[in-house]
Amino acid sequence: MSNMIQAAREQVAALTQAAYEKAAAQGLLPGGAEVKATIEIPKDPTHGDYASSFAMAGAKALHKAPRQIAQTIVDNLELEGTFFEKVEIAGPGFLNFTLGSKWYGQVLTDIQAEGNTYGKVDEGKGEKVMVEFVSANPTGPMHIGNARGGVLGDALAAVLERAGYDVWREFYVNDAGNQIHKFAMSIEARYLQIVLGEENYPFPEDGYHGDDIKELAQAFYDQHGDSYKDKSQEERQEAMAQYGLSVNIPKMKADLRRYQIEYDEWFLESTLHDSGYVAETVGMLADKGWTYEKDGALWLNTTALLKQKFLAEGKTQEQVDKLDLKDDVLRRANGFYTYFAADIAYHRNKLEKRGFSKAINIWGADHHGHVARLQAALDGLGLDGSHRLVVVLMQLVNLLQDGQPVRMSKRSGKAIALRDLLDEVSVDAARFFFNSRSSTSALDFDLDLAVRQDSDNPVYYVQYAHARICSLVSRLAEEGAMVPDAAGVDAALFATAEEKALIKTLSQLPETVRISARDYDPSHINRYLVTLAGEFHRFYNSCHIKGEEPALLSARLKLADTVRAVIANCLALIGVTAPEKM
The missing domain is CATH 3.30.1360.70 (Arginyl tRNA synthetase N-terminal domain)
Known part of the structure; x- marks a missing residue:
């Protein structure tokens, strides 16, 4: 390496x-x-x-x-x-x-030898980590927040692999709990409005109001007619939930596949409940003395767990005492386990049952308050959640067109759906733009810029550099000048500041990969690509290749082709194509 x-x-x-x-x-x-x-x-x-x-x-x-x-x-x-x-x-x-020239020549030699694995480092030493990302509720279409989380998680997983980690990609399907009950109730209400007339069946105020729910109810009615009108509410809602999930989950998979994202596993929350794993996990917390009963419900003593965690991290007793800490319900008085209980069980499954050394989650910034609570609960199970659960919090996306915010989807009146966005801009542009800034920064996604074909559009700028080199290599090959082997290049001929700066930038990829993995921030790769493309364009505009004497032509052609290979390598890392023609 x-x-x-x-x-x-x-x-x-x-x-x-x-x-x-x-x-x-x-x-x-x-x-x-x-x-x-x-x-x-x-x-x-x-x-x-x-x-x-x-x-x-x-x-x-x-x-x-x-x-x-x-x-x-x-x-x-x-x-x-x-x-x-x-x-x-x-x-x-x-x-x-x-x-001196030996170093510059060695950079080109190493890149040629390592091919599309160039940039690989051994920070991870084969450590087994999971990256769980998107995990959108299957109760509606994925929106642009999920789109940012998708590319951030997928690119981070690729970067961690390049940094020597053994990486598993997972989507956690919330197919149980309160939101699924609300989902079923919403489809049921729309179904009964079709059967009985809209005026004869009220829609629940806290139901899901999108057009997608109406479409699911209509499709269910088209299949079953009014045969579910007289069934029990429990049977009807169970059928509605299963039908809605059977439609929505494949749609999510199709949308993400279109977005060039594939998972190792789609993990169903329901399996944790069905197997008794949630009950077992809550029982373990009780056995360790971290729970108590109040008002018929079982509570986690989150306050005590967080105090223990914060004191271990160096906060003073005075600082901890000033925090507004609250306990969490694990099992309601009606016997149903909460989402938090299932979440603790899921992360125990990751760290204990499946043996991942780290569970890395990509979450929206609105989940900020949940991070320490979940880490503390895992600490309570003896799983060192404070170190083994890593949560990358992702700030909001602002979609802009004509310089103005775009807030609504034309179709549903809600947040822009991923599939609607991909009808407007290319997958390449979407993936590049969503990964262009650190997760800790809010992201302005300019729809007009994303479709422009000029150097102001960063994905076009980088892809154009790749296509430009492909065209150069092809033209010179027609004239009999082939890209040489690195061993045949006289590196002493790289005498200009532009050539040296370009080779130095090529040499920076392994360090960029290492920092990206260390910081859980794959946007470093985007910035590296823009820098590399800029250095190439400067080199190309000041250092002639065609028409130079053979040794210099050969050296510069090899340098250009090495840049092409590294651009293709890095674009693949973030899931963007490297076109040969534009």
Whole structure:
């Protein structure tokens, strides 16, 4: 796994240490000192490519002025055969290392060797993690909040895989509980309005009012006529719920498949209830002393669990006492388990039964208050939920057209449905735009910008760079100039600032993947792609390829084709296509 930025950093440390030991052996510097230097990448390339603070960090131990130490180190450095062509002393004694052709050539060689796995790092070391995302209620169509969560979860899963984790993608289907009862009651009401007349059956005020409910009721009536009119309410609502789910869940799967998202599993909440797993989990919390009964209901002592959690995390007793903490009902007086009880059981299933080391959830920011409570409940089960449950909270999406907010779906009068959005913009544009900012930032999705074919549209800008290189490679191949093997490129020919900047950007992908995985933020990949495309366009506009002498043409053609491969690689990572023509 190549990481040429890290390799160069390590070589700076090794070279300075070797120079110090050589100088100490000659009596030029005191021996045996342990110098902990920092190695930075200067923002200004005129200050070199890597800067070591060895001379300043060692001044006290070596009993000499930093610039004197720096000069002694430089005099004893051996750069032949290394990644560096020169070292200069700057300021109070910085050692500024400048990269040479060996490093630039090695970047291209490594990318060619690793192919579409380039950027892979081993942060995860095979650790088994689950990413659960979207998990929209199956009571209605998916909306643009789900669309953002979908690409964020899918791209994060891909990034974690590239970072060396063993990743499982899951959709949690809430096919039980109160919202399903409300769903069934709503379809039932619309069905009975069809059978009895709208004026003869009132629609419940807290029911689901969308057109999709009317369509489900009509479809149920078309199949069964009025045969359910005289059945018991319980039987009728059970049939309505099962029918509604049988229509909606396949629709959700189809919408997400269109959006290029596939899951390893669609996990049904109902299986937790049917198997007795929810009751068993609540029983475990009771056995551990975390529950109590009040008003006929069973409560979780969330207050005590949260106090324990917050004190362990370093909050003071005074801070904890000021928090407005409340307990949660696990089992209602009527014997039904709450959604929270099922959620605890589901996460116990992830961490204990199925053995995931981390459960990573993508949730809307409105679930913020639920995070610590669920982590604390898992702590109460001895599952270390405070560390093993990771929740990525996602801010809202603002849909804009003609500079104005778009709030309503023409079809249902509710939030814009995912399928309606994908009728307006391409899947590529939707996925790129929804992943273009960190989950912690609200996202303005400009419908007009998403369909524009110019450099202001970031997905077009990146895809155009890829298509432009494909066209260049094809044209030159017709003239007999083929993309060479990296071993046949003379990297010393990369002499311009644009060529060097482009290769440095290529080298940054492994570090970008590592940071994306560390921060649970795949939007780093989008920003990397826009930067890489920009560096390519600058290179292409200032460095001629066609018509240059053969060795230089060959080197620049290889560089361009390497950019093409890395753009395709990164677009695939976020689920966006890399077109060869535009």
